[in-house]
Structure formats: structure tokens, C-alpha cells
Amino acid sequence: GAGRVTLVGGGPGEVDLLTLRGRRRLAEADVVVVDRLAPTAVLDELDPDVQVVDVGKTPDHHPVPQEEINRILVEHARAGRRVVRLKGGDSYVLGRGGEEVLACRAAGVEVEVVPGVTSAFAVPAAAGIPVTHRGLSRSVTVVSGHEDVDAATLARLDGTVVFLMGVTMLPRLCADLVAAGKPASTPVAIVENGWRPDQRTTRGTLGDIAATAARRGVRSPAVIVVGAVAGLAGLAGVADEEG
Amino acid sequence: GAGRVTLVGGGPGEVDLLTLRGRRRLAEADVVVVDRLAPTAVLDELDPDVQVVDVGKTPDHHPVPQEEINRILVEHARAGRRVVRLKGGDSYVLGRGGEEVLACRAAGVEVEVVPGVTSAFAVPAAAGIPVTHRGLSRSVTVVSGHEDVDAATLARLDGTVVFLMGVTMLPRLCADLVAAGKPASTPVAIVENGWRPDQRTTRGTLGDIAATAARRGVRSPAVIVVGAVAGLAGLAGVADEEG
Numbered sequence: 001g002a003g004r005v006t007l008v009g010g011g012p013g014e015v016d017l018l019t020l021r022g023r024r025r026l027a028e029a030d031v032v033v034v035d036r037l038a039p040t041a042v043l044d045e046l047d048p049d050v051q052v053v054d055v056g057k058t059p060d061h062h063p064v065p066q067e068e069i070n071r072i073l074v075e076h077a078r079a080g081r082r083v084v085r086l087k088g089g090d091s092y093v094l095g096r097g098g099e100e101v102l103a104c105r106a107a108g109v110e111v112e113v114v115p116g117v118t119s120a121f122a123v124p125a126a127a128g129i130p131v132t133h134r135g136l137s138r139s140v141t142v143v144s145g146h147e148d149v150d151a152a153t154l155a156r157l158d159g160t161v162v163f164l165m166g167v168t169m170l171p172r173l174c175a176d177l178v179a180a181g182k183p184a185s186t187p188v189a190i191v192e193n194g195w196r197p198d199q200r201t202t203r204g205t206l207g208d209i210a211a212t213a214a215r216r217g218v219r220s221p222a223v224i225v226v227g228a229v230a231g232l233a234g235l236a237g238v239a240d241e242e243g
Numbered sequence: 244g245a246g247r248v249t250l251v252g253g254g255p256g257e258v259d260l261l262t263l264r265g266r267r268r269l270a271e272a273d274v275v276v277v278d279r280l281a282p283t284a285v286l287d288e289l290d291p292d293v294q295v296v297d298v299g300k301t302p303d304h305h306p307v308p309q310e311e312i313n314r315i316l317v318e319h320a321r322a323g324r325r326v327v328r329l330k331g332g333d334s335y336v337l338g339r340g341g342e343e344v345l346a347c348r349a350a351g352v353e354v355e356v357v358p359g360v361t362s363a364f365a366v367p368a369a370a371g372i373p374v375t376h377r378g379l380s381r382s383v384t385v386v387s388g389h390e391d392v393d394a395a396t397l398a399r400l401d402g403t404v405v406f407l408m409g410v411t412m413l414p415r416l417c418a419d420l421v422a423a424g425k426p427a428s429t430p431v432a433i434v435e436n437g438w439r440p441d442q443r444t445t446r447g448t449l450g451d452i453a454a455t456a457a458r459r460g461v462r463s464p465a466v467i468v469v470g471a472v473a474g475l476a477g478l479a480g481v482a483d484e485e486g
Contacts, residue, residue, distance in 0.1 A: 012358070016263040019254065019360060023263060090364055091373075093383065098373035101478050115255070115365035117262060121333055122358035130334075130341035139386035140336065143402070147381060156396040159386070235344050 003077035005104050007097050009090040009116015010039045012123050013195040018042065022114045030081040033072060037088030037119075037221055066096055070103035077109040088221075089119035094144050094164055118142075120162045123194030123223040127201040128235035131160045136228040145169050145224060155180035160227035167220045171210040177226070178206050187231030192222040203230065246320035248347050250340050252333040252359015253282045255366050256438040261285065265329075265357045273324040276315060280331030280362075280464055309339055313346035320352040331464075332362035337387050337407055361385075363405045366437030366466040370444040371478035374403045379471040388412050388467060398423035403470035410463045414453040420469070421449050430474030435465040446473065 006025045011017035018026075018039060026032065026042060029050055034040060036056030043052055053072060055064040069085075076083045091097030091113060104111035120142040121131050131140040139159030143149055145166015154161050155177050166173055167190070178184050184207030192200045204212045206226065249268045254260035261269075261282060269275065269285060272293055277283060279299030286295055296315060298307040312328075319326045334340030334356060347354035363385040364374050374383040382402030386392055388409015397404050398420050409416055410433070421427050427450030435443045447455045449469065 009360075011262065014264075016267070017358065019262055020259040020266060021257075024259070090360075090368075092368050092375065093364055094375050094381070096377060098376040098472075098475070098478060101371075101373075105477055113368050115260065115360050115368050117252075117333075117358045117360055118364060121336055121361060125333075125335050125356050125358050128344075130344075132335065132337050133341040134339060138337070138390060139384055139392075141382055141384040141400070141402075142375075143382035149382075150399075150401065153396065153399040153401075156393075156399070157384070158393065158396075159384075229341075232341070234348055235341060 002110065003080045003082065004110040004112065005073050005077050005083045005085060005100070006112045006114060007085045007087070007091040007100060008114045009095075009118070010042070010086050010088050011117035012089060012119040012126070013037075013039050013193075015039050015042045015045075017117050017122065017195065019114060019116065022116060025084050025114060026086065028082055029084040031076045031083045033069065033083060033085045035087045038086045039088070042086075066099055070100055073100060074104060074107040074109055077104065078107070087116075090116040093118045093120055093142060119194060119223060120164055123191045124162065124189070124225045124229075126194045126199060127189060127191045129189055129191075129225055129229050129232065130235065131162060131225070131229060133229050133232060136232065145173055149173065149176070151176035151180045155182040160225060160229050163224040163226070165220065166224050167213070167218060167222045170213055170218075170224065173224070174206045174210050182206060182226075186226060187228060189225045189230035190218055190222050191225070192218060194223060245353065246323045246325065247353040247355065248316050248320050248326045248328060248343070249355045249357060250328045250330070250334040250343060251357045252338075252361070253285070253329050253331050254360035255332060255362040255369070256280075256282050256436075258282050258285045258288075260360050260365065260438065262357060262359065265359060268327050268357060269329065271325055272327040274319045274326045276312065276326060276328045278330045281329045282331070285329075309342055313343055316343060317347060317350040317352055320347065321350070330359075333359040336361045336363055336385060362437060362466060363407055366434045367405065367432070367468045367472075369437045369442060370432060370434045372432055372434075372468055372472050372475065373478065374405060374468070374472060376472050376475060379475065388416055392416065392419070394419035394423045398425040403468060403472050406467040406469070408463065409467050410456070410461060410465045413456055413461075413467065416467070417449045417453050425449060425469075429469060430471060432468045432473035433461055433465050434468070435461060435463075437466060
């Protein structure tokens with residue numbers, strides 16, 4: 001049969017936050033290529049003959065290069081298999097899905113994208129934080145926190161800023177934003193393990209959150225929310241443990 | 244029984260882009276309060292005794308005030324009903340979900356939020372546009388296009404900017420961004436009716452898209468994508484009709 005690749009955005013972690021279409025593609029799959037942040041509990045529901053390829057980490061704990069992931073997707077599809085590439089969140093939001101689509105297209109492999117619930121918005125929601133809210137924020141910017149960020153421009157935004165993958169850079173991120181003119185009193189919330197049983201929220205301000213996070217041992221995966229919405233009270237989320 | 248309200252993000256329009264949890268809450272609902280942009284085909288699957296309240300438009304074609312929507316949610320929940328508030332996209336992304344949650348909390352009504360696939364990211368994906376892409380964009384900003392925008396700051400962002408609800412303001416949005424220093428050659432794509440059978444994509448640049456959109460009669464609902472990713476070739480989407 002004709003192999004194909006489907007990129008499935010797996011959502012923020014709980015299996016039932018997958019889309020119906022994503023779940024159906026998984027049920028039809030011959031091969032599932034998964035990431036570390038994918039909702040891996042869904043793998044337990046696969047038929048035993050489905051091949052699961054974990055590209056979240058190599059045996060020596062290094063990330064699998066993107067080119068190698070592309071090669072795996074193409075190779076299985078060319079062998080006639082229905083391949084699902086399952087990631088956390090949405091494949092096109094800092095997920096390198098575009099590269100995988102282009103690699104498939106270049107190899108003549110049919111490819112489909114099933115969007116997912118992005119962790120950038122759903123993880124704050126799990127802690128009771130709406131990324132936009134009347135009177136507080138009319139925009140939201142999502143940026144990777146583990147690369148150099150344009151703090152000068154981010155500091156000028158009056159809306160919410162969400163950092164993915166930024167925990168290790170937190171002290172510098174906060175310092176750079178304050179140096180660029182963002183008030184040190186700007187609320188910040190860090191949500192670890194969103195939608196998972198060990199979800200934990202740490203709150204503070206740009207001025208004090210780095211110290212608080214260090215004291216509490218905040219670790220990735222975590223989503224960092226900067227802006228007035230992070231200080232909103234009364235919308236506590238699904239598992240709002242303030243620790 | 245104890246009434247409650249669940250805000251369900253309905254995703255960009257197709258029924259199977261709902262989450263499993265959202266679909267389950269709908270199946271359990273006594274009352275469904277829907278918006279114009281919700282995936283209304285899902286209503287056909289409800290039991291006939293489920294009450295559907297359409298707050299997308301009043302009989303005289305004005306939007307139902309948010310306070311009235313809040314009142315409807317609270318009233319039904321207090322009467323012991325399981326209420327689903329179904330919207331397009333995600334309730335917390337320019338969807339006023341936070342206001343509804345606060346209204347329920349203030350009234351002592353139990354409320355839950357089920358995140359959805361945001362149209363801000365999924366509608367570009369339907370046209371083959373990843374909102375982030377290596378070498379082109381490392382951030383994405385979502386902003387309402389029908390309010391005053393901070394064009395000076397948006398023009399400084401080197402990532403993608405997505406405008407929701409901006410079609411009527413398009414000429415001014417583009418002019419303001421160019422006046423603020425964003426190159427007139429910046430790619431722009433407008434995706435109408437994303438994930439629906441009549442999806443249509445219009446492409447151009449900040450300098451020419453307003454004229455092109457007027458000529459083609461582009462109308463809401465539409466998502467406007469500004470940035471290099473809007474010019475990316477080779478990722479054509481699910482129903483990429485360039486008209």
C-alpha cells in the first residue's frame with residue numbers, strides 16, 4: 001500500500017486532549033514516531049504490532065538530530081507504512097513540523113498535518129491563566145526561551161508573553177526583560193508538567209521569580225507566562241497546586 | 244443534580260478537530276451555548292432533547308452582550324443543568340473565556356475549561372503555513388485585528404504575527420505596519436473559512452495584500468498571517484485553493 005506520514009499534534013499531555021482526528025490516525029498507524037513531550041499514555045492503547053520509535057532521546061541521552069527524524073519518517077512511509085509523527089502540543093508551534101513536511105514532500109511522500117492543542121496556551125489554562133483577558137491582555141506572543149530572544153521588543157509588548165523551553169534560561173530572561181524596561185513588578189507564572197498529575201505552578205514577578213524558581217527546584221518541562229494575566233486571581237485551574 | 248459549566252474550545256471548524264474531552268462534555272450536556280464560529284456540525288449529533296442556545300447573534304443581528312451570555316450560563320447551571328459553552332478555537336485566545344469563568348465563580352457555579360485547537364495556529368496550518376519555522380520565525384504573536392493595535396511594536400517583531408478578526412481593518416493594519424518600519428515586501432497570507440469546504444487563501448505582501456483582498460472580496464471569518472512563513476512554498480495545506 002501507499003505509505004504516508006501524518007504529523008499529529010498530541011496536545012499538552014492528557015490523552016483526551018488529543019483531537020478526534022489525531023486519535024483516529026493513531027489507531028490506523030503502523031509506526032508511531034514519538035517525542036519526549038508527546039502524550040505517551042496513548043501508546044498503551046496501540047495494537048501490540050504497532051512499531052513505536054522513540055526519537056525523544058538517543059541511548060546516550062542526546063536529542064536525535066532533526067535530519068535523522070526526517071529520514072526515519074521517509075523510510076517507513078516509503079516501505080508502505082502509515083506513519084504517525086506524534087509530538088506534544090502542536091507540530092507547527094516551535095515543533096519543527098514544517099521541516100518534517102518539507103522532507104516528506106521532497107521525498108515524494110504524502111504528508112498530512114493534524115493540528116493539536118498547543119501547550120503554549122493550554123498549559124497556562126491548566127493553571128487558571130487565560131493568555132488573553134479583557135482589560136489585561138489583548139495579545140499573546142509565544143517564543144522559545146532557550147534561544148536568544150529579542151528582549152527589547154518583547155519588553156515593549158503590552159500583551160502576554162509565553163516562553164516555551166525557557167526554564168534553564170529563566171534568570172537571564174527576566175534580567176533582560178527588566179533591563180529592557182519591563183517593570184520588575186510584572187507578574188510571572190511558571191507551570192511545570194501542565195495537565196499531568198504532578199502539575200505545579202510557581203508565581204512571582206519578573207524581579208523575584210528566578211530566585212523563587214531556584215528555591216522550589218522548578219524544572220522543565222514548564223511553560224513561563226509573563227504579563228498581567230499571570231497575576232489574575234479567581235480562575236484557579238484543574239490542578240492548581242501552589243506548592 | 245449539581246449544575247456546572249464547561250467551556251469547550253471547539254477548534255477551527257471541523258468536528259473531528261474537537262478534543263476527545265470536548266466531545267465527551269458535549270455528549271453529556273443538557274444545554275449547549277454556541278457562538279457563530281463554533282463547529283456547529285457537532286450540534287447535529289446531540290440528543291434531540293438537548294437545548295441549544297445560539298448567542299452568536301441576536302434576532303436584530305447584533306452580538307449578544309457578554310454580560311448576557313454570562314447570565315445565561317449561570318442561570319442554566321443554577322437550575323441543575325450541565326452546560327457546555329462551545330466556541331470556535333480556544334476559549335482563552337481572544338475568546339473572553341476568562342470573563343465567563345469569573346462570572347461562574349462569582350455565582351458559585353462549578354466551571355471547567357477544556358482547551359481547544361486555536362484557529363490562530365490551525366487555520367494557517369490548513370493553508371500549509373507553519374506559524375514558526377526554522378530560519379524564518381522563532382516566535383508567533385496573536386492579536387485581535389479589530390481593535391487598535393500597537394503597530395510600532397508589532398513591526399519590530401521578527402517573528403510571525405497572526406491577526407484574528409482583522410479583515411475589515413486590513414488596509415489600515417498594513418499601512419500602519421509599513422509606516423512603523425515593517426518592509427512592504429513582508430509576505431502576508433489571508434485564510435478565509437479555514438478547515439471548511441470553502442477555505443480560500445489569498446497571498447501577497449504588506450504592500451499589496453489590501454488591494455488583492457478587496458479585488459477578491461475577502462471576508463471574515465479569516466485569519467491574517469504576516470511574516471516570512473506566509474511566503475513559504477512547498478507546504479500546501481489541506482484545501483489550498485489559491486482562487
